[in-house]
Amino acid sequence: MNRTFPVKLLLSAALAVVPLIVSPGCASSAHGSTGGSPETASPPPAAEAKPAEQKSAEVQPTADDARQFAVRVNEDLKRLWTRQSTAEWIKATYITDDTERNAALVNEEVMGYLNQAIKQAASFKGVQGLDADTSRMLHLLRVSSALPAPSDAQKRAELAGIAAKLEGLYGKGKYCGKDGKGQCRDLGELSDVMAKSRNYDALLDAWTGWHAVSQPMRPLYQRLVEVSNEGAQEIGFQDLGSLWRSNYDMPPEAFEKEAQRLWGQVKPLYDELHCYVRARLARQYGEDKVPAGKAIPAHLLGNMWAQEWNNIYGLVEPYKGQPSLDVDAELKRQNYDAIRMVKAGETFFTSLGLKPLPETFWQRSQFTKPRDRDVVCHASAWDVTYDNDLRIKMCIKSTEEDLVTIHHELGHNYYYTYYYKLPVLFQQGAHDGFHEAIGDAITLSITPGYLKQVGLLKEVPQGDKGLINLQMKDAMEKVAFLPFGLLVDQWRWEVFSGRVKPEDYNKSWWTLREKYQGVRAPVERSEADFDPGAKYHVPANVPYTRYFLARILQFQFHRALCQSAGYKGPLHECSVYGNKEAGKRLQAMLEMGASKPWPDALEAMTGQREMDASAILDYFAPLRRWLQEQNKGQKCGW
Numbered sequence: 062m063n064r065t066f067p068v069k070l071l072l073s074a075a076l077a078v079v080p081l082i083v084s085p086g087c088a089s090s091a092h093g094s095t096g097g098s099p100e101t102a103s104p105p106p107a108a109e110a111k112p113a114e115q116k117s118a119e120v121q122p123t124a125d126d127a128r129q130f131a132v133r134v135n136e137d138l139k140r141l142w143t144r145q146s147t148a149e150w151i152k153a154t155y156i157t158d159d160t161e162r163n164a165a166l167v168n169e170e171v172m173g174y175l176n177q178a179i180k181q182a183a184s185f186k187g188v189q190g191l192d193a194d195t196s197r198m199l200h201l202l203r204v205s206s207a208l209p210a211p212s213d214a215q216k217r218a219e220l221a222g223i224a225a226k227l228e229g230l231y232g233k234g235k236y237c238g239k240d241g242k243g244q245c246r247d248l249g250e251l252s253d254v255m256a257k258s259r260n261y262d263a264l265l266d267a268w269t270g271w272h273a274v275s276q277p278m279r280p281l282y283q284r285l286v287e288v289s290n291e292g293a294q295e296i297g298f299q300d301l302g303s304l305w306r307s308n309y310d311m312p313p314e315a316f317e318k319e320a321q322r323l324w325g326q327v328k329p330l331y332d333e334l335h336c337y338v339r340a341r342l343a344r345q346y347g348e349d350k351v352p353a354g355k356a357i358p359a360h361l362l363g364n365m366w367a368q369e370w371n372n373i374y375g376l377v378e379p380y381k382g383q384p385s386l387d388v389d390a391e392l393k394r395q396n397y398d399a400i401r402m403v404k405a406g407e408t409f410f411t412s413l414g415l416k417p418l419p420e421t422f423w424q425r426s427q428f429t430k431p432r433d434r435d436v437v438c439h440a441s442a443w444d445v446t447y448d449n450d451l452r453i454k455m456c457i458k459s460t461e462e463d464l465v466t467i468h469h470e471l472g473h474n475y476y477y478t479y480y481y482k483l484p485v486l487f488q489q490g491a492h493d494g495f496h497e498a499i500g501d502a503i504t505l506s507i508t509p510g511y512l513k514q515v516g517l518l519k520e521v522p523q524g525d526k527g528l529i530n531l532q533m534k535d536a537m538e539k540v541a542f543l544p545f546g547l548l549v550d551q552w553r554w555e556v557f558s559g560r561v562k563p564e565d566y567n568k569s570w571w572t573l574r575e576k577y578q579g580v581r582a583p584v585e586r587s588e589a590d591f592d593p594g595a596k597y598h599v600p601a602n603v604p605y606t607r608y609f610l611a612r613i614l615q616f617q618f619h620r621a622l623c624q625s626a627g628y629k630g631p632l633h634e635c636s637v638y639g640n641k642e643a644g645k646r647l648q649a650m651l652e653m654g655a656s657k658p659w660p661d662a663l664e665a666m667t668g669q670r671e672m673d674a675s676a677i678l679d680y681f682a683p684l685r686r687w688l689q690e691q692n693k694g695q696k697c698g699w
Contacts, residue, residue, distance in 0.1 A: 236270030275594030413644025494610025546609030
């Protein structure tokens with residue numbers, strides 16, 4: 062299930078902060094507390110809100126200068142981002158050429174402002190006597206750019222143009238058959254083949270067809286790396302990857318080790334899932350195509366990037382014939398419409414002692430698809446004015462999937478409503494993994510017990526078989542994703558640093574895919590290919606480690622909330638619905654936004670100052686025991 066979530070201060074190709082939201086599987090155009098792929102444009106003429114004039118080179122800036130600068134930037138950004146967010150909301154809910162052009166013009170103004178402000182923030186580095194808040198705001202501003210531009214106007218324009226071309230190549234990508242004369246299919250249509258077909262050759266055709274789309278990106282991406290590294294160095298970073306890793310309140314090299322530590326915690330569970338799934342795929346396609354002890358061909362896992370495997374659940378289902386939880390039928394029987402479903406989500410949060418959503422939420426949100434115009438249906442959560450102007454944008458259907466999505470999106474809204482009084486630079490998650498993790502931690506409380514409690518399930522299913530099926534389905538999405546969530550940026554960090562040379566781009570990509578995922582290219586690949594570019598976040602230059610961290614943190618959050626609620630049973634059965642103590646812990650973290658380093662925010666909710674993946678092992682303990690039994694005698698590993 063792809064959802065949108067807020068990632069403020071993520072810069073687009075035009076080198077400025079365009080608060081975006083992107084989900085790991087795809088990105089949608091939205092903004093405010095949402096986003097996607099913003100319009101790309103050259104820096105505008107002097108914006109209405111211009112950053113404070115920089116001091117001359119002879120005068121050393123003072124702590125008071127820095128404080129005044131931070132205050133002014135917060136005021137300017139709140140005004141600019143509100144205009145931008147409003148334009149993006151209109152564009153998403155009234156799709157026309159005019160609304161797209163209007164949003165692009167506003168984006169240009171924001172881009173021009175931020176390009177100056179980031180460089181000015183860098184000029185205060187090393188100033189003595191800064192108070193903690195000013196120091197943090199300057200840091201957040203400095204590390205906010207995902208694609209910093211050099212000062213040279215020609216190179217800045219070149220970088221913006223390259224970024225636009227890369228996104229355009231991806232967005233317009235189609236596969237028209239091996240000879241180019243067949244029916245042309247876009248990514249959505251090819252992804253349907255990957256999800257639904259069980260024909261080896263049809264899957265291979267769809268996979269190779271989409272991966273050919275990215276071949277022309279290769280020289281463009283090489284140049285993007287060169288120019289953006291120059292921009293990162295101008296504001297004091299070794300390279301672009303170093304800038305990205307500086308966003309986690311620790312030195313870049315320490316964060317790289319931290320990511321590996323977290324992966325080491327969950328790798329044993331992933332390896333066991335991999336072994337079991339490979340054996341089932343061998344049963345389906347033959348051991349000649351899926352040999353034991355080898356990496357799995359990438360086109361057989363139900364997803365174009367083999368990042369989540371839930372689409373092939375039917376091939377690996379542990380116990381056939383077990384009754385499923387038919388919440389959809391109950392929603393329809395009880396006449397749940399969109400508003401009633403959202404009210405049910407709000408009731409979850411108010412049951413924790415959190416405040417109700419503001420009345421304007423119900424007046425301004427898009428709950429259903431309008432009949433009279435085109436809209437973006439991809440689910441997203443917003444605070445349009447950065448002032449508690451909460452909204453969701455969905456095209457809700459009466460399904461369990463949408464009920465879960467509503468709980469998830471409201472997790473973002475409740476983050477916004479508890480930090481909206483902070484300066485706008487602090488109106489974001491404690492780090493970029495937190496916002497998504499909150500939404501997903503809440504959905505972990507949508508247990509059969511919770512569904513029975515709210516009247517959407519008559520009885521909680523009993524027995525181990527149903528539990529193992531349910532955990533397998535969850536693991537095929539949440540556990541299977543972990544290595545891919547890690548390796549996308551591992552590859553980019555090596556590219557940005559020069560450890561991987563342009564002539565080895567594709568080779569190093571598949572080395573990492575095999576090392577972390579145990580997945581291999583299904584056909585021979587060469588350096589004429591550019592397979593990283595077949596994943597949206599690479600040509601769109603969206604950092605990806607946040608998705609890995611969110612998968613880790615959601616379970617850590619869930620376990621901490623359950624502990625604060627006094628829950629003693631198996632973690633997978635815990636729902637914190639109705640527990641005020643859990644609500645207090647959650648609220649304490651939400652109120653902090655990004656005003657403190659993330660270990661402080663993590664400690665407020667969990668009592669821990671380190672991210673900890675062991676909660677995933679706790680949650681999936683029943684499945685892991687079952688997998689170990691099933692894998693006896695198998696040749697695991699690759």
